[in-house]
Every structure is written in structure tokens, then in C-alpha cells.
Amino acid sequence: METLLQQLTRGNALFLIIILGIGGSFQSGYHSTELSSPSPYIQRFINSSWYHRYEESPPPQTITIIWSLIVSMYAVGGLFGAGSVNLITGTLGRKKAMICTSSIAILAAGIMLTSKGAKSYEMIIVARILYGFSSGLGASSHVTYLAEISPRKIRGTVTLTAAIFLSLGKLFGQFFGLSEILGREELWNIILCVPAFFSVVQVIVLPFLPEAPRYLLIEKGYDKACKKALQNLWGQGDYKQEMDEMMAEQAAIESAPQKSALQLLRDRTVRWQLLTMSTVYCCNQLSGIPAINIFSFDIFLKAGVPEDKIRYVTLGLGVSQIITSIFCGLLIEHIGRRPLFWGGYGFMSASLVLVTVTLNVKDSSFWVPYISVILIFLFIIFFCGGPGLCLTSVCEIFIQSDRLAAFVLMGLQRWLLFVVLGLVFPFLIDALDSYCFVLFTCVCLLACLYTFFLLPETKGKTILEISEEFKASTICGKSFFEEKRVETKL
Numbered sequence: 001m002e003t004l005l006q007q008l009t010r011g012n013a014l015f016l017i018i019i020l021g022i023g024g025s026f027q028s029g030y031h032s033t034e035l036s037s038p039s040p041y042i043q044r045f046i047n048s049s050w051y052h053r054y055e056e057s058p059p060p061q062t063i064t065i066i067w068s069l070i071v072s073m074y075a076v077g078g079l080f081g082a083g084s085v086n087l088i089t090g091t092l093g094r095k096k097a098m099i100c101t102s103s104i105a106i107l108a109a110g111i112m113l114t115s116k117g118a119k120s121y122e123m124i125i126v127a128r129i130l131y132g133f134s135s136g137l138g139a140s141s142h143v144t145y146l147a148e149i150s151p152r153k154i155r156g157t158v159t160l161t162a163a164i165f166l167s168l169g170k171l172f173g174q175f176f177g178l179s180e181i182l183g184r185e186e187l188w189n190i191i192l193c194v195p196a197f198f199s200v201v202q203v204i205v206l207p208f209l210p211e212a213p214r215y216l217l218i219e220k221g222y223d224k225a226c227k228k229a230l231q232n233l234w235g236q237g238d239y240k241q242e243m244d245e246m247m248a249e250q251a252a253i254e255s256a257p258q259k260s261a262l263q264l265l266r267d268r269t270v271r272w273q274l275l276t277m278s279t280v281y282c283c284n285q286l287s288g289i290p291a292i293n294i295f296s297f298d299i300f301l302k303a304g305v306p307e308d309k310i311r312y313v314t315l316g317l318g319v320s321q322i323i324t325s326i327f328c329g330l331l332i333e334h335i336g337r338r339p340l341f342w343g344g345y346g347f348m349s350a351s352l353v354l355v356t357v358t359l360n361v362k363d364s365s366f367w368v369p370y371i372s373v374i375l376i377f378l379f380i381i382f383f384c385g386g387p388g389l390c391l392t393s394v395c396e397i398f399i400q401s402d403r404l405a406a407f408v409l410m411g412l413q414r415w416l417l418f419v420v421l422g423l424v425f426p427f428l429i430d431a432l433d434s435y436c437f438v439l440f441t442c443v444c445l446l447a448c449l450y451t452f453f454l455l456p457e458t459k460g461k462t463i464l465e466i467s468e469e470f471k472a473s474t475i476c477g478k479s480f481f482e483e484k485r486v487e488t489k490l
Helices: 004-009 013-022 025-033 039-054 060-083 086-091 092-118 121-147 154-174 185-189 196-209 213-219 225-233 241-252 260-264 268-285 290-295 294-305 307-335 337-360 370-383 386-397 399-452 463-471
Strands: none
Touching: 004 060, 004 154, 013 092, 013 154, 013 196, 013 225, 025 121, 025 154, 025 196, 039 060, 039 121, 039 386, 060 086, 060 092, 060 121, 060 399, 086 092, 086 121, 086 196, 086 399, 092 121, 092 185, 092 196, 121 154, 121 399, 154 268, 154 307, 154 386, 154 399, 213 225, 213 399, 225 241, 260 399, 268 386, 268 399, 268 463, 290 370, 290 386, 294 307, 294 399, 307 370, 337 370, 337 386, 337 399, 370 386, 386 463
């Protein structure tokens, strides 16, 4: 029996996974944490640029507005990037779409790097929009590419590497932000350009690696190119079983060409998949994980952690996410997806209940704040070990003709919720104080119940088998997909 490492190293699969990761979800992870350290330096740069231009200091509210634009425009770019997945990835193919994504990130880094010398905060805003567009497009293209190169038996492990690189990007963003590394005022623009180095590597190397086999066979009909790509990735073999599975899926969708997002919304046969993924995505965004990632400094400060220790605690969060994602990747094909989902949400809700308690009694003893930190660490670990898999699940429950449109819809929902949460959470934490986590607890509990009772297991099944299982789902004995019959009297 071959080990996972042996399977990945028989061909170029492991190398491709690494190249995709550093130019894909790694970028999203880095950009989600990169602003936490240089934020005061950028605000001082806004002030000095304004003074250089107008020879007077700007009003404080003007600096706040410009800073808010710098932060929020990343999400706006991400929204447009997610909306263009179907068009760009479907038209160019998986490989060229990833090269396009990295090229945009390199352009954004060039604008960001020169903004300091040009004394232009507008260039920072433009760069953040391009970074967001690149992240929104790259995250979905990355996972799609991974799913379409992986055999069924290790599909979950391969697609989960996207989550590992996402966590790695967050850790790098926190690490380079340390004052001992690049977290100094004269280097703030360098911090925001670090991921471009990895994008350059991807643009140079990716053209020499194979296109996704499923894309070549199912969408292009290139059976010889598909077989050659499989052999390049996974070593020599006939791959008859894998190609037969692809051809069965191709036959199933011959009468249904690639769908747009609106067409997918109108298709009753995938309504259950859309509802399931929309619910899971929504619960993920409202579970508190984005809030903890973005506002970790404020949360740990409220928990009573000394201010000079917080940056090292947040760095520890990044390390714990990577370790958990790797460990989960090794277990996912043995345990299955469904237990990791509902179990993760269940433990997350329990952790948040205890965090609420410890935040309310933080002054009772010196050790209570550290209990809060441990509980937040556990919350992050349970998320990465279960609900963090949701992005990879889209690849498993939608057939080829529906997958890109599903990524568009889920991406739009994700970025919209990201914007809303970023705007609302600061007010929540001020209004509700420690009780803001009660709202997140309710969301996690709802997600636990939903995934326990209604989410089917996808482990070891073909995409067509998973699709059929969704179609067989019923609510109170009635099929969710049963078309309404209209009777007419002649």
C-alpha cells in the first residue's frame, strides 16, 4: 500500500501543489493579516502625503476615511475577483487563470512599492483593489485546479492543501510584521509587497507544469492530453478508472453546457447543494473566525493580555492553524468530511461559551486572561480541523458544468459577508463587550445541527454519486427537487 507521500512524489503532483499554493490561497492569507502591523505607519504616511501636497495637516476624520478605504477596498476587489471566476477560469483554463491571477498581484505590488516614493495614498488604494481582485479570483481558481488534478482516493487531502497555504499566508503576514523582521516604519511598503515574490515564482514555473486533467477531458475533449497530464502528475500508468469516471461525468453534462451563476440559481436539481454550501459559508463567516483574525489585537487586549505580548500570541495563532490544517489533511480520508464539520462547529460553540465566561471574570485572577487565550486557540484549532474545509467541499458536490458558477456565488457571498462583518464587528464589540461572542455561539450551534442532520458524507465517492445523493435528499418525506406540476384542463 503506497503512502500519501509516495503517491504525491511519483510524478510532479507535489511540486504543482506547492507552486499553486504559493500563488493561490497563500496570497489571500497574507493579505488578510498584513495591515495589522504597519497600520500606524500608513496612517502617518497619509498625514505626511497630505501635508506635502497641500502644506497643511489633514483633519483627523479625513485620515480615518482614507484609512478605511485602504482597508475596505481589498474586499471590494475580492468581490469583483470572485465574480469573474466563471468568465476567466472557464475561458482561459485553470493554468492560465492562475498565471493571470499572479500577474495582477505582481502589478499591485509594483504600485504599492512605488507609492511611498510618489507620496500617493491613492496608489495604495489602487494596489489594495488589485490585491483583492487577485485574491478573490485566485482562491477559487486554486481550489478548482487542485480538485481537477487529484484522484478520488486522496481528493480531500489534496484540496485541503489550499487551507494549509491559507494558514501559512496568515502566519507569514504576522511574522514579517514583527518589529524584529520588517515591522518598522521605513519598511511598511516592503511588508505589503512580500507575496509578490511568490507570485513571480508561480508565473515563471507554472507554464512548464500540466493543465488540470479533468478540464482537458471534460471541457476540451482532449483525451490524449488528459492521459499525458495524469502521467506527468502521478507517474506512469493507464489511468483507465480515472478517465472512465471523467467520461461518465462528461456524458452526464453533454446536454448541459457550462452554467452561469444565474442559471445555476434557477436550476432546481442543484438547489440542495447551493443551500448547503451557502449555509456553511454563511456560518463560517458569522462564526467569529474572521472577526478573531481581523480584530485579534482588540480581543486579546480586552481579555487582559499585556499589550507587548499580543503580537506573539497572534503569531502563535498562525502556527496553530497550520499544524491543525496539516494534521486534518492526514486524517480527512479516514474520518470523513461530515464528522469534522459538525464536530468542529460543536466544539467551537462550546469554546465561545467558555470565552464569554472568562472575559466576564478576567479581573478575578491573574491566570484567567490566559485561559481566554487558550480557549481562543482551541476555537481556531476546531475551525481549521473542520469548518475550514468548506472551500474544498464546493469541488466535491458540484459537477464540472456547475462548479465555476458555484464558486462565483459562494465567493460573492463570502466577500459580501466579509465587508459587512468588518463594518459591524467594531460596533458589536463596543456595544455588547464580551457578550458579542454569544451571537457567534448561536451561529456555530446552528451550523453543527445542520451539518449533523442534513450534510451527506462525500468520502470515497465520485462527484456523480455525491450529486445523486443530494438529489435523493428529502425534507419531511418530500423531495426538495420535485418540480411543481401544472395541471391544465382542456
